[in-house]
Amino acid sequence: MSNDNDKQAMNAVSPSAQSAVNENAEVAVSKKRIRIFDTTLRDGEQAPGASLRPEQKIVIARQLARLGVDTIEPGFAVSSPGEFEAIRQISRELQQTEICGFARCVRGDIDAAVAATEDAALRRLHLFISSSQIHLDFQLRKTQDEVVKQVREMIAYGKQFVEALEFSPMDASRADREFLYRIIEAAIDEGATIINIPDTMGYAMPEEFGPLFSAVKQHVRGGDKVAYSAHCHNDLGLALANSLAAIRHGATHVEVSVNGVGERAGNCALEELVMAIETRGESLGAETGIRSSEIFETSRMVSRAMHFPISFNKPIVGRNAFQHESGIHQDGLLKNRNTYEIMDPEAMGIPRSMIILGKHSGRHAIKHRAAEYGISLADQELEDVYARFKVKADETKIVTDDVLLQLVGESTQTQIEPYALVDLQVLAGTNRMRIASVTIRRTEDGSERTYTGAGQGPLESVIGCIREAMPAGAAFEDLELHSLSSGEDAAGEAVVTVQHAGRRFRGTAIHRDIILAAARAYVAACNSAIMAAGSEERMESGA
Numbered sequence: 001m002s003n004d005n006d007k008q009a010m011n012a013v014s015p016s017a018q019s020a021v022n023e024n025a026e027v028a029v030s031k032k033r034i035r036i037f038d039t040t041l042r043d044g045e046q047a048p049g050a051s052l053r054p055e056q057k058i059v060i061a062r063q064l065a066r067l068g069v070d071t072i073e074p075g076f077a078v079s080s081p082g083e084f085e086a087i088r089q090i091s092r093e094l095q096q097t098e099i100c101g102f103a104r105c106v107r108g109d110i111d112a113a114v115a116a117t118e119d120a121a122l123r124r125l126h127l128f129i130s131s132s133q134i135h136l137d138f139q140l141r142k143t144q145d146e147v148v149k150q151v152r153e154m155i156a157y158g159k160q161f162v163e164a165l166e167f168s169p170m171d172a173s174r175a176d177r178e179f180l181y182r183i184i185e186a187a188i189d190e191g192a193t194i195i196n197i198p199d200t201m202g203y204a205m206p207e208e209f210g211p212l213f214s215a216v217k218q219h220v221r222g223g224d225k226v227a228y229s230a231h232c233h234n235d236l237g238l239a240l241a242n243s244l245a246a247i248r249h250g251a252t253h254v255e256v257s258v259n260g261v262g263e264r265a266g267n268c269a270l271e272e273l274v275m276a277i278e279t280r281g282e283s284l285g286a287e288t289g290i291r292s293s294e295i296f297e298t299s300r301m302v303s304r305a306m307h308f309p310i311s312f313n314k315p316i317v318g319r320n321a322f323q324h325e326s327g328i329h330q331d332g333l334l335k336n337r338n339t340y341e342i343m344d345p346e347a348m349g350i351p352r353s354m355i356i357l358g359k360h361s362g363r364h365a366i367k368h369r370a371a372e373y374g375i376s377l378a379d380q381e382l383e384d385v386y387a388r389f390k391v392k393a394d395e396t397k398i399v400t401d402d403v404l405l406q407l408v409g410e411s412t413q414t415q416i417e418p419y420a421l422v423d424l425q426v427l428a429g430t431n432r433m434r435i436a437s438v439t440i441r442r443t444e445d446g447s448e449r450t451y452t453g454a455g456q457g458p459l460e461s462v463i464g465c466i467r468e469a470m471p472a473g474a475a476f477e478d479l480e481l482h483s484l485s486s487g488e489d490a491a492g493e494a495v496v497t498v499q500h501a502g503r504r505f506r507g508t509a510i511h512r513d514i515i516l517a518a519a520r521a522y523v524a525a526c527n528s529a530i531m532a533a534g535s536e537e538r539m540e541s542g543a
Contacts, residue, residue, distance in 0.1 A: 030285055031281060031285050031286055031287045032252060032285060032286050032287075033252070033286075033287060033288070033289070034247060034251075034252060034253070034254055034277060034286050034287065034288050035070040035071065035252060035253045035254075035288075035289075036068075036069045036070050036071070036254065036256060036270065036273075036274065036288055036289070036290055037069070037070065037071040037073065037100070037229060037253050037254065037255040037256065038064050038069040038071065038072050038073065038255075038256060038257065038258070038270060039073040039231075039255050039256070039257050039262070039267065040060065040064070040257040040258045040261060040270075040302060041057050041060060041061060041064075041072065041073065041074045041075055042073040042074065042075050042076060042102055043073070043231075043255075043257060043262045043263060043267055044257035044258065044261035044262050044266075044267065044302075044306075045057075045075070045261075045306075046262065046263050047261050047262055047263060047264075047266065047306075047308075049306070049307065049308075050261055050306040050308060052305055052306065053082075054082045054083070054085055054086035054089075055086075056305045057074060057075065057086040057090065058086060058089055058090055058093070059301070059305075060301060060302060060305060061074055061090045061093075061094060062093070062094070063294070063297065063298050063301055064097075064258075064298065065094050065096065065097045066291070066294050066298075067290060067291055067294040067295070067298050068288075068289050068290045068291040068294070069097065069270075069290065070097070070098060070253075070289065071097070071098040071099075071100050071124060071253075072090065072094065072097055072098070072099055072100065073100040073102055073126065073255075074086065074087045074090045074091075074099065074100075075087050075102070076102050076103075077101060077102070077103070077109075077112040077113045077115070077116035077117075078103065078108060078109045078112035078113070084112060084115075084116050087099075087101070087116040087117060088115075088116045088117075088118075088119065091116065091117045091118070091119045091120035091123075092119040092120075094120075095120075095121040095122075096121070096122075097122065098120075098122040098123065098124055098164075099117050099120035099122065099123055099124070100117075100123075100124040100125070100126050100166070101113030101114060101116060101117040101123070101124070101125050101126065102126045102128075103125065103126065103127055103128075103158070104127070104128060104129065105127050105128065105129040105150050105151055105153075105154035105155075106154070107154070107157060110125070110127070110154065110157060110158050110161075113125060113126075114158075114161045114162070123162055123164065124162065124164040124165070124166055124194070125158050125161065125162045125164070125165050125166065126165075126166040126167075126168065126196070127154055127155060127158055127165070127166070127167055127168070128167070128168035128169075128170050128196075128198075129147060129150065129151060129154075129168075129169065129170060129183075130147070130169075130170045130171055131147075131169035131170060131171055131172055131175040131179065131180055131183055132170075132171035132172075132174040132175040132176075133175070133176060133179075134171075134174070135170065135171050144179050144182070147183065148182060148183055148186050151167070151183055151186050151187055151190075152186050152187075152189070152190050155167060155186075155187050155190035155191060155192055156190045156191065159190060159191035159192075163193070164193055164194065165191055165192050165193055165194070166192065166193070166194040166195075166196055166229065167184070167187035167192040167194070167195055167196065168196040168197075168198050168231065169183050169184060169187075169197070169198070170198060170200050171198070171200040171201060172197045172198055172199070172200070172212070173197075173198075173199040173200070173201070173203050173204035173208070173209060173212070174200075174201065174203055177215070180216070181216065181219050181220050184216055184220050184223070185220045185221050185222065185223075188220065188221070188222040188223070188225070188226055189221075189222065192226065193226055193227065194226060194227045194228070194229055194253060195216065195223075195226050195227070195228055195229070196228075196229040196230070196231050196253070196255065197209075197212060197213060197216065197228065197229070197230060197231075197246070197251075198230075198231035198232070198233075198255075199230075199231070199232045199233055199239075199242055200231075200233060201233060201235060202232065202233035202234050202235025202236050202238065202239060202264070202265060203235070203236070204232075204238070204242055205238065205242075206238060206241045206242050206244070206245040207245070209230075209232070209242040209245050209246060210242075210245030210246055210248055210249040211249060212249075213228055213230075213246055213249040213250050213251055214249045214250060216228075217250060227252055227253060228246070228250055228251045228252060228253065229251060229252075229253035229254065229255060230242070230243050230246035230247070230251045230253070230254050230255065230268075231254075231255035231267070231268075232246075232255075232267065232268045233262065233263065233264065233265065233266070233267055233268075234260060234262075234265040234266045234267065234268065234269075235264055235265045237265075239260070239266070239267060239268035239269070240268050240269065240272050240273060240276065242268075243256070243268045243273055244273075244276060244284065247277075247284060247286055248284070254268065254273055255267070255268070256268045256269065256270040256273050257269065257270060258270050258271070258298055258299055258302040259271070259299055259302055259303060259308065259310060259314070259317065260272070261302065261306060261308060269315070269316075270290075270295075270298075271295050271298075271299060271315075271316040271317055271348075272315050272316055274288055274290045274292065274295070275292070275295075275315075275316050275343055275348070278290075278292060278343075279342055279343055292347055292348045292349075293347060293348065293349050294349060295316065295317065295348040295349060295350075296317060296348050296349035296350045297349050299316075299317040300317075316343075316348070317350070320356075321345070321350075322341060322343075322345040322350060323356040326360045326361075327360055327361055327362030327364070327365065331362065331364055331365075334364065334365070334368060351503065351504040356398060357369060357389070357393070357398065357399040357400075357404060358393050358397060358398050358399060359390065359393035359394055359397070361389075361393070361399075363382055363383075363386050366382065366385060366386060366389060366404070367382055369401065369404060370385075370404065370405075370408055372532065373401070373405065373416075373528070373531045373532060374531065374534060375405075375408055375416070377408070381408075381411055381412055384411040385404075385407055385408055385411045388407045388410060388411060389404070389407055392407060396508075396510075398508075400495075400506055400507065400508045400524075401505070401506070401507075401524075401528045402417070402506075402507045402508065402521075402524030402525065402527060402528055403508065403524075405417060405527070405528070405531070415443045416531075417443060417524075417527040417531075418442070418443050418444065418527055418530050418531065419440055419441065419442060419443065419469070419470050419523060419526070419527055419530075420440070420441045420443065420523070421438070421439075421440060421466075421519060421520055421523045422439040422440065422441050422448055423437075423438070423439040423450075424436070424437070424438050424439075424462065424515070424516055424519055425437045426458045426461065426462060426515060428458050433454040433455065433456070433461075434454065434455055434456070434457055434458040434460070434461045435452065435453070435454050435461060436452065436453050436454070436455070436458065436461035436462045436464070436465050437450060437451070437452045437465070438450065438451050438452075438453075438462060438465035438466055438469065438519070439451075440466065440469040440470065440523075449469060451465040451466075451468050451469050452465065453465040453468070458515050459479075459515055459518055459519075462515060462518070462519050463476055463518075463519075463522060466519060466522055466523060466526070470523070470526045470530070471530075473500060474498035474499065474500040474505065474525065474526050474529045475498060475499045475500070476496070476498055476522065477497045477498055477499045477504065478495075478496070478497040479494065479495070479496055479497075479518060479521075480494070480495040480496075481493070481494055481495075481514055481517075481518070482495075484510065489512065490512070491510050491511060491512050492510070492511065492512070492514040492517050493508065493509075493510045493517065494508065494509050494510075494511075494514060494517035494518040494520070494521040495507075495508050495521060496508075496518060496521035496522045496524075496525045497525065498522070498525040498526060498529060500529035500532075500533070501529075501533060503529070503532065505525045505526075505528040505529045505532065506525055506528075507520070507521040507522060507523065507524025507525030507526070507527070507528060508521050508524065509521040509524065
């Protein structure tokens with residue numbers, strides 16, 4: 001109920017501005033809710049090499065629930081006893097999230113899917129069968145009439161167990177249009193409540209795929225009484241575009257996977273679809289219920305569990321997605337983030353590291369990064385650092401914070417890093433623990449201390465020694481190893497990420513001994529964390 005002040009404020013707005021307000025209000029009201037159906041644990045796991053243990057599936061399912069997905073398809077129950085048990089535990093535990101049982105139009109599959117999901121508070125059954133002629137001829141070896149008969153029988157059978165029943169005519173984008181209408185109509189007749197139109201082979205173009213939804217709704221009896229879902233593969237790189245086209249033509253459910261994992265080139269990536277809708281929601285007239293702050297953690301969890309590294313240039317979650325090397329871009333970002341970013345990475349749980357120092361970076365970015373560690377560079381010092389920086393950038397492409405600090409130390413003839421790795425030895429063997437000895441120098445007083453430790457692997461033993469020597473309290477989070485050339489004399493680049501006080505710090509090192517490279521990178525990352533903490537303390541104390 002509005003008061004007089006509200007009315008006066010409305011009257012004070014110009015007619016053109018008021019029109020814009022009204023238009024925006026109408027758009028906001030008319031936004032349709034897109035339900036996010038996650039198939040990471042089913043279709044995603046079908047990617048070669050992506051197999052997950054049952055306990056890993058359960059952990060990922062919990063994270064998907066935290067992320068806020070509407071529906072989880074946790075696997076193919078009939079495929080193995082382990083798969084069945086994982087689905088059953090997920091169904092029992094996640095009572096606030098819809099769980100979808102996946103099955104072919106085969107009685108045994110349906111029985112397994114129903115049994116595995118029987119404890120779910122919210123349940124859907126998802127049945128599929130091929131619909132394209134090439135699949136009917138060479139995979140099913142059935143006639144169209146036989147397929148329609150099978151669909152009717154199995155939809156009717158499955159319907160007795162659930163209210164929400166989804167039907168997918170596999171390879172729909174390559175199916176004969178009249179047969180597609182016929183098979184979908186049969187499914188609706190027998191009780192299907194959701195029709196999923198899959199672009200199974202990633203073959204469709206957006207201008208074809210979107211209108212297909214409108215055509216089905218128009219030509220199929222009962223087509224206007226059911227909900228529609230889209231399931232797009234990425235063989236031509238069009239999974240996201242096709243999913244958005246489906247939304248524009250009436251789809252209210254979209255089937256996606258974290259990081260786009262899945263058969264062949266994968267599925268529509270959850271994070272890409274969600275952020276496209278969030279960023280361009282006014283244009284699409286759509287919204288989701290996803291908690292975007294959980295996107296980054298979910299992406300990393302799936303990547304690690306499947307041992308699938310994320311491409312550097314992957315939209316949203318790739319390392320380079322919110323990093324900028326160009327001096328022009330860096331200058332703009334430091335003045336206003338919106339100059340070169342259309343999304344806020346921190347809102348997605350992505351650590352803020354937008355400035356990447358490389359050969360295209362300028363003095364302003366170098367000075368800004370040094371200041372973050374409490375280092376103030378005079379004009380002449382900055383010029384000297386910049387000259388050294390350019391040489392190093394040509395050698396290594398990217399100049400990480402630890403390397404920049406080394407360059408600053410060389411220019412100012414001071415030892416910037418609080419700790420230095422002096423010596424490292426590792427004893428390894430086939431049937432014994434790996435034993436490491438590490439000597440660390442403390443820059444402040446020049447003292448050196450040696451630490452020893454053991455572990456199942458040489459790196460584990462080395463990191464344990466360094467952690468004991470350095471008081472950073474930084475958690476070892478990630479290690480990347482890259483070969484910089486071929487042959488037995490190849491040098492390896494180690495990139496170590498640590499987490500400290502809610503921030504992530506990276507260190508890099510290059511050496512032919514990859515254990516030594518990783519150790520140096522870890523020390524560098526911890527040094528960055530220590531220096532950043534010291535800088536923050538000085539700022540808080542006003543020193």
